[in-house]
Amino acid sequence: GQNIDQPTEMTATEGAIVQINCTYQTSGFNGLFWYQQHAGEAPTFLSYNVLDGLEEKGRFSSFLSRSKGYSYLLLKELQMKDSASYLCAVRETTGGFKTIFGAGTRLFVKA
Amino acid sequence: SAVISQKPSRDICQRGTSLTIQCQVDSQVTMMFWYRQQPGQSLTLIATANQGSEATYESGFVIDKFPISRPNLTFSTLTVSNMSPEDSSIYLCSVRGDTQYFGPGTRLTVL
Numbered sequence: 001g002q003n004i005d006q007p008t009e010m011t012a013t014e015g016a017i018v019q020i021n022c023t024y025q026t027s028g029f030n031g032l033f034w035y036q037q038h039a040g041e042a043p044t045f046l047s048y049n050v051l052d053g054l055e056e057k058g059r060f061s062s063f064l065s066r067s068k069g070y071s072y073l074l075l076k077e078l079q080m081k082d083s084a085s086y087l088c089a090v091r092e093t094t095g096g097f098k099t100i101f102g103a104g105t106r107l108f109v110k111a
Numbered sequence: 112s113a114v115i116s117q118k119p120s121r122d123i124c125q126r127g128t129s130l131t132i133q134c135q136v137d138s139q140v141t142m143m144f145w146y147r148q149q150p151g152q153s154l155t156l157i158a159t160a161n162q163g164s165e166a167t168y169e170s171g172f173v174i175d176k177f178p179i180s181r182p183n184l185t186f187s188t189l190t191v192s193n194m195s196p197e198d199s200s201i202y203l204c205s206v207r208g209d210t211q212y213f214g215p216g217t218r219l220t221v222l
Contacts, residue, residue: 033211042203042213043154087153089211096142096167099211101154 004102006088011108012078020073020086020105028093034062034073035087037104043087046073075107083109113138113206115214123220124194131190132217134204139184144205145177148216154203160187194221 003025012018024032031050035043047055049064049071061074075082088102114137124130134143142161146154157177158166166179180188191198199221204214 040218042216045210045212048210085153089154091207091211096159096161097207098144098156098159099205099207100156101146104153 004088004090004100006086006102006105008103009106009108011110012075014078014080014109014111016078017074017076018078018107020075020088020107022071022073022088022102024069024071024088024090024102026069026090026092026100029066030091030093030097032062032064032071033087033089033091033099034060034071035089035101037085037087039084046086078109080109080111083107113140113208113212115204115206115212117202117204117214117217119217120215121218121220123222125222126195128194129190129192130194130219131188132202132204132219134187134189134214136185136206140206140208141184142207143181143187144207144211145179145187145189146203146205146213148201148203150199157189157202191219194219196221 006022034046037043047062054063059076064071085104085106087104089099091099116135118133145157148154156169157172158168160166160179160181162181178190201216203216
């Protein structure tokens with residue numbers, strides 16, 4: 001089985017930087033995803049890491065350390081529209097390469 | 112990329128009835144995944160649907176309650192049987208590609 005942990009809620013200020021951490025335990029790792037989800041909408045893909053290191057995509061960056069079972073999502077120059085839930089998800093090699101989600105981190109961006 | 116559509120987008124149903132949700136993908140995929148997202152919660156995998164074989168259910172989900180069909184490589188259905196208010200959720204169809212793609216979801220309310 002697997003276990004995915006991320007903080008329940010975070011609050012940050014507009015224009016600032018926020019880091020959302022995710023730790024995981026899995027029997028067969030095949031990549032880690034970060035998704036953004038606004039209330040009432042389907043999740044939107046943000047990033048995918050399968051190798052160690054930092055992937056940068058505009059204001060969003062994602063980091064992975066497979067040996068530590070650790071990832072973070074870094075959001076820079078926060079905007080009010082970044083207020084959403086951020087879901088960490090791990091794809092496994094077992095069970096048909098299924099993707100399992102963490103509980104999500106609700107980010108509140110304040111002015 | 113994959114474009115996924117779901118029908119219905121939302122429904123309000125009476126206790127004890129059943130609802131079948133359809134998922135259509137614009138390309139052929141080997142595996143389709145069904146997720147549930149209860150209010151305020153993250154995504155929980157219900158089952159993995161392979162074309163030509165029985166679906167594989169996750170712990171806590173059974174075929175009698177959530178029968179799944181997978182008649183071809185672009186289509187699947189999930190039925191929520193004998194519904195109760197606890198089944199009120201968003202049900203999401205998903206496929207695996209270079210990332211994990213999601214349909215827009217079906218918002219189900221059971222009275």
